[in-house]
Amino acid sequence: MPWWRRSKGAASGQVIDQSGALVPVKSEQFDDLAELGRYVAANGIRVVDPGVPLSTYAGTAAALNVWETQPSVRKVTDYIARALATIPWHVYERVSDTDRRRVTDHPLAQLLANPAPAVTPSRLWHSVILDWLIHDRWCVQVLPNADTPSGWELRRKPARRMHVLADDDDQPAWLHLISSRGPSQVVPVPGPYLFDHGYATIGADGTSPMETMRQILAEQSEAVAYRRAVWKNGARVPAVIERPADAPGWSKTAKERFQAAFNLFMGRGSSVGGTPILEDGMRLVTVDAFKPVDTQDIEGRKLTDAEVSSFYHIPPELVGAREGTFSNIDAFRQMLYTHGIGPDITMMQDVLNTMLVPLIAPGTDLYVEANVEAKLRGSFTEQAMLLQTAVGAPYMLRSEARARQNLPHVDGTDELITPMNVVVGGLASPTDTAPPPQLPKGQGRPA
Template structure:
């Protein structure tokens, strides 16, 4: 209830009218202490909100998503893996000269902005934060600001998902951005504006649906399992044994019992004698019993199961995050699939936002477009690339000066020409590894089998 009253004090909503025309804001405030329950009640009972603003349940969902990021290792592992993979993909700008001609552009303000979007933040770090917002909250936003101190004249500034919501019209189409500030009242920014944003599907509105809400049962089960295993480790016997004292042993005085317990606790505590063997009195025996064993908690199996469930929820092969064992061949195949089938749609959605929202702002009326250079992430080893390119070109493809630059060697005069072996002729052999063409054999002789 305290949170509800604080929220209504700083964000007074419009009048809430029931179906019979009776104001129900005060009644709802008295009956509901949970914002999610209040939001569900409003939607289920057809209560008309004159100025709906942001659904109250969104604030509870945002807080829950932030807690999950901080407390759930599986979510952080998978989300961080995807964010690191996406944020390190370079963006290239091209000019569409014709249907068969594309030219790479590197000196246009659009290209300069994508290469250095924020003056004080590295590009990969900025995109990493934006993508984490997207994966955790199912929405993200960046503001496009003019900045005369940058080479492009512009900069991109992230709007944290916890401080922004997307207001929708009756058709659940984005109509405005609701931006929360710690320095003043919230702002409602009509669209379109100088913002880049995207959101996922929501049953009501256009604010997206956090995957944390969908996975809350799995994550709650994991939290309970961790709590149980921690209790077992804390309360279970460290040594599967008990001390037996003869039944006919003389009675213990309180002083003697306290002295023995103090000495025994010294061996099971955290002192220098921990882990040793206690000194038993006459007649006492240390007897092994079938007690708790660490393997019974299935700690590793439980964590891997949660990792696999979260990875599957984000369409990522569990093998890539260590949730299932893999070998070299299938891991290499999964790596290739990562940038095509797994996060390929995510790349396309980011690319669409940039081309439909950013390009018209920075380069209006031009034939420029932005494309993610996914090939940079799919390149094989240097040996694989060299073999592939030599086969594709049919001849050496690097001059000696380029090869020396790769090895960080100084430039030498006379190394700018391409050296072509004598057994490679244009129109003759297709590859240096081919044998002699049929035309080079004596007349009447064919190529041997």
């Protein structure tokens, strides 16, 4: 039975159209919230909350179910969330147009380093980013907390309990916060909340990617169900035993004795792996039975992984959907933090600078920046070669090198040593070769 039925005819009910006139309605019924929401939007029927279509509330639970049941979605979204959540956030002070200073002792920096008691920064942002990737919206509440070093606390508001209500121009105007312990709250924005949302055709609540990928994921679900049925019902024995039609009569006792003896050779007894003894002219005949390769299970899963990866704008090679080499995997890793999730980093950075900084550090020249360089650093050997070439001389103290190797400090190692062959105007780096000899004027280079 449908859970919702609208009144029928002028005698039973009327609705208000966009002009405010009463309009009789015909007989219709709706099987779910999505169908009702589409009808309301298409016919311009006014509802109490024009900012959030009714279908959104039904889609929230459906999106969570997709993440729980679809391996491709969880694999890709978890990969992106882990990559984004482990990027450290640094706070800087804009001293001048050409001078920036790293700030570590301000409450803003302390809050980003310790967002809440018993909650690490990476774990907080991992959950927040998953909300964003699954529901296309996220929210974090900023609360005073005297028990933290910064005096503040960041608390995630799950996307399933939060909706963005919009005005007539689809601009966010309120946050609808649903609580399981009390009445729901509708709070105006801006306020003590950090939030963001994607595009929606109606309102400002975002559009879940799970809705867009529904057809692809449904195809994958059907493929998995088909392969499971094939595995369950397909023949698994590559051979059968044929008994001649003119063989002597086979009593029930003789048949049961033969079956019991044959089971010993099929892995159910001490004679497993041996050779069965056939009787009465029986023959062991091989058949073209079901083969696991026929279901193309691996190919189907890789295809879905690649589709979901492309949807989230990351190279499929990074999640194993396509094979790659060492060189192109390294190139894809570099692209991940620029073209792949680079826009996501910028959007989160914008939220912190426009919503969090005015709350914690009003009237200051502080700003938050993602330290993407920490994710793009090469090996120690690559970094050493690059820095040594860039500065034109050794850049590390002997004491710093000993500390990197966890060796004790030794007196006299706090001075930078510059080799004699590295001087200003000489070699650019101790790894370079000797400069060409200077010849007197008028003489060419030797052949």
